[in-house]
Amino acid sequence: MYKGYAGRILRVDLTSRNVKVEPLPDGLALNYLGGTGFAARILWDEVNAETDPLSPENVLIIATGPVNGTAFPPSGRYMMASKSPLTGIWSESHVGGHLGPELKYAGYDMILVKGRSSEPVYLMIDDDRVEVRDAKNIWGKDTRETVKTLWDELGDRSFKIACIGPAGENMVKISSVISEMGRAAARTGIGAVWGSKRLKAIAVRGSKDIEVADPDGFMQLVKESIRMCTEEFFGKAAQDTLGKYGTPCLVEMLNSIGRLPTKNHWTGVFDKANLIGGEAVRSRYRFAQVPCLACVIQCGYISYIREGRYAGTITKGPEYESIFALGSNCLVSDIEAIIHMNMLCNLYGLDTISTGKTLSWAMECYERGLLTKEDLDGIELRWGDVEAMIKLIEKIARREG
Structure with a gap:
């Protein structure tokens, strides 16, 4: 087996x-490298065109690559793939943090999950010890409570946990998987695949080393990669800006060139962009920096609202995409409301981008008379109406209405 890989697949x-x-297989590593390549080959071999994405026959793939868990930037990212319940075709969703490296430390390059449990379960991976455990006590809980409950049950907060919330359990087609209480594998409805299999969570702890063929040569590549990221790809100014403000800095940048999605993409300019951009978040709500493993940029952060209407709201991000989807695209200029809705989506396990865009589309339909108050269970869905948005986020997660 080539160095850099754990050399094992967990089925x-x-x-x-x-x-x-x-x-x-050596051939899989040689020809498909890792991550997306691995997943594409596995899905091609094991799932046919007629397979229902929510059936037991669909395969859930969690894949890493050869540099995951090393010092090579940004080695914290891993991916999930399946046949998408949202599109009926290829599903691919990437997520940062530390769970991907932890899976490598436990000795696995990939997890492949098939079938459907008769009752809710979670997968516990502790190096070579792997157990399918009962999860009835956490089925129905939001993602934050799920992690806290599992940490108590496992007796060790070093376990890295990915889980679904009520949206995934209800097989909402825009549901996400939340990794480490805030990093989302959000796109293409991957959370619904977990829910269809009655898989609530995966908890991973590992202690193995990752071998590289030439440690000295590898560290030279790491240094060169850091130099290229800093000096060539991003540039020092861009790196400093992303590190200071995170991806919300893109709000005002893209607004200035007419590329900020606004009013369901009717325009690219939002006249209140300064109220929801990087400085608006950083100046009052940025609570802590939480970078992915070995990241040069270190843009990840946690927001916390200390007082007011949304006091107590704490959440990873929001990232740029969440801000435009729940903000400018719905004509919402209240950054606290956006942070709060971002938290709700993470707790319920909803893709913030698809959720926000669904709401902005529905707002336009309501404005044009294509949707009525009766269609929306008595909710008047007008542009910028945060309370209406929150009510609909809750309904989407529970598949009500």
């Missing part, structure tokens, strides 16, 4: 609760 059949470990 889980939730119908039988059978778990087995297979060697990672």
Whole structure:
């Protein structure tokens, strides 16, 4: 097996609760490298065009690459793939943080999940010890409560946990998987695939080393990669801006060139962009920096609202995409409301981008008379109406109405 890889695939059949470990084929590593490449090959081989994405026959893939868990930037990212319940075709969603590296430290390059459990379960991975455990006590909980409950049950907060919320359990087609209480594998409805399999969470802890073929040569590549990111790809000014403000700095930048999605994409300019951009977040609500493993930029952060209407709101981000989707695209200029809705989406396990864009589309339909108050269970969905948006976010998560 090539260096850099753990050299093993973890296969889980939730119908039988059978778990087995297979060697990672050399040909797979050589020809498909890792991550998306691995997932594309597996999906091609194991899922056909007629497979229902929410059926037991669909495969859930969690994949890493050869540099995950090393000092190479940004080695914290991993990916999930499946056949999408949203589109019926390829599903791919990437997420940062530390769970991907932890999976490598536990000794696995990929997890492949098939079947459907008769009851809610979660997967516990502790190096070579792998168990499919009962999850009835956490089914129905939001993603934050799920993680806290599992940490108490496992007795160790070093476990890295990815889970679904009520939206995934209800197989909402824009549901996400929340990794480490705020990093989202959000696109293409991957959370619904977890829900269809009755898989609530995966908890991973590992202690193995990752071997590289030439440690000295590898560290030279790491240094060169850092130099290229700093001096060539981003540039020092862009790196400093992203590190200071995170991706919300893109709000005002894109607004200045007419590229900020506004009013369901009717325009690219929002006259209140300064109220929801990087400085608006950083000046009052940025609480802590939470970078991915080995990241040069370190843009990840946590927001916290200390007082007022949304006091107590604490959430990872929001990122630029969440801000435009729940903000300018719905004509919302209240950054606290955006932060709060971002938190709700993370707790329920909803894709903030798809949720926000669904709401902005519905707002335009309401404005044009294509949707009525009766269609929306008595909700008047006008542009910028945060309370109406919150009510609909809750309904989407529970598949009500």
